[in-house]
Amino acid sequence: MTLRPVQVNIKARDEAALGRFWADALDWATSSEAPGVINLEPRGFDWPDPAALTVDLVRIPDTARVRYRTHVDLATTSVEHEAELVARLRGLGATPLDVGQGKVPWVVMADPEGNAFCVLGAR
Amino acid sequence: MTLRPVQVNIKARDEAALGRFWADALDWATSSEAPGVINLEPRGFDWPDPAALTVDLVRIPDTARVRYRTHVDLATTSVEHEAELVARLRGLGATPLDVGQGKVPWVVMADPEGNAFCVLGAR
Numbered sequence: 001m002t003l004r005p006v007q008v009n010i011k012a013r014d015e016a017a018l019g020r021f022w023a024d025a026l027d028w029a030t031s032s033e034a035p036g037v038i039n040l041e042p043r044g045f046d047w048p049d050p051a052a053l054t055v056d057l058v059r060i061p062d063t064a065r066v067r068y069r070t071h072v073d074l075a076t077t078s079v080e081h082e083a084e085l086v087a088r089l090r091g092l093g094a095t096p097l098d099v100g101q102g103k104v105p106w107v108v109m110a111d112p113e114g115n116a117f118c119v120l121g122a123r
Numbered sequence: 124m125t126l127r128p129v130q131v132n133i134k135a136r137d138e139a140a141l142g143r144f145w146a147d148a149l150d151w152a153t154s155s156e157a158p159g160v161i162n163l164e165p166r167g168f169d170w171p172d173p174a175a176l177t178v179d180l181v182r183i184p185d186t187a188r189v190r191y192r193t194h195v196d197l198a199t200t201s202v203e204h205e206a207e208l209v210a211r212l213r214g215l216g217a218t219p220l221d222v223g224q225g226k227v228p229w230v231v232m233a234d235p236e237g238n239a240f241c242v243l244g245a246r
Contacts (some may be wrong), residue, residue, distance in 0.1 A: 003148070003149045003150065004149065004165060004175075004176060005131065005149075005176060005178070008128065008131065008195055010238060012236060013236055014236070017235065018234065018235060018236050021215055021216055021217070021234055021235050022234070024215050025126065025197075025211075025212055025215055025217070025234075026126045026127065026128075026197075027126065042127060052127075053127060053128060053176050055128070055195075063236065068191075068192060068193065069191060069238060070191065070193040070194060070195070070238065071193060072131055072178075072193070074148075074149075088148075089148055092144055092147050092148055093144055094144070094148070111141065111144055111145070111148075112140065112141060112144050113135060113136055113137070113141050113186065115133060115192060115193065
């Protein structure tokens with residue numbers, strides 16, 4: 001099955017200010033799913049839109065210490081799809097990655113050169 | 124005018140190997156516009172597709188020394204649109220960024236927190 005990245009995740013010192021910049025730059029709408037997170041979406045977006053890309057800005061204490069500030073996320077449509085995709089990606093050379101994420105509804109992985117990306121759970 | 128990121132640019136030590144991983148992961152097609160560059164596109168993609176996102180893998184000598192390995196690109200439709208967008212982005216707080224790009228058909232900029240991104244020329 002053909003996949004596509006659905007989201008770009010950018011770490012921010014000041015997610016509100018950086019969110020305003022990118023919302024103004026793209027003329028997108030903003031919302032916030034949780035404190036420290038600004039979600040940027042094309043106007044009229046309704047998750048999951050099979051064609052749209054979204055941008056999330058996530059506050060972290062010290063962006064200077066983060067090796068990769070920007071990564072892509074892949075979407076899944078069910079628990080079974082998520083498990084199948086993670087297994088397939090591991091077979092291709094991706095590895096699980098612990099960035100201190102704890103128990104979250106997505107799987108953090110690294111590509112063969114160590115670039116972080118996430119497989120999102122179904123929503 | 125509403126914009127959207129059209130491309131994710133990822134630096135690679137071995138763009139061929141990393142390109143194979145991501146092409147297999149996404150089930151996308153690959154091409155190469157230049158030595159050291161692997162272009163990943165959804166099957167059937169025809170630039171510029173107003174809905175699709177593409178991924179470019181670009182070889183650099185030493186990925187460990189690059190601060191930001193992944194960035195987004197914005198598309199423009201004409202020389203005038205490019206100039207207008209760059210001026211608007213500067214008004215919002217973006218700044219020109221010299222990463223040693225030399226003379227290229229795109230504009231490298233930094234968002235207010237220093238994240239690199241590019242405004243692509245019309246194709």
